[in-house]
């Protein structure tokens with residue numbers, strides 16, 4: 222591996238730069254753990270989901286001012302992804318519908334479909350899970366899945382329906 226070369230700058234400059242990146246990475250990690258709200262940057266609260274749903278479906282991480290939340294793996298404190306506000310929650314429903322069309326129609330197995338999507342979005346596989354996606358990634362995922370289904374569908378119908 223070759224190391225990136227930097228222009229000549231005082232060491233202090235790189236110290237500050239490094240600290241800043243270290244902070245950003247730590248903060249990003251907390252966002253993906255549901256501990257920090259990606260919208261306001263404040264700590265989320267670990268509360269019962271009846272706060273938002275009116276009845277309990279288990280625990281959630283919640284940022285009340287942003288109306289952003291996410292669920293946890295059953296019986297754990299491990300978040301399913303990052304906190305999502307109303308806009309992102311709606312987008313994620315659309316991603317699920319577009320993504321499910323790929324593997325439920327047997328175009329691909331589900332695990333392969335996740336790998337395909339990660340490649341397509343150029344993100345690490347662990348971030349290609351829908352719970353981890355940002356608004357931008359959701360939009361790109363919907364477009365990629367729709368395009369795939371459209372293309373495969375077109376090929377399939379060309380094979381079965383004779384051209385008129």
Ligand SMILES: [Zn+2]
Pocket residue numbers: 258259260261262263284286287289
């Ligand atoms: Zn917030």
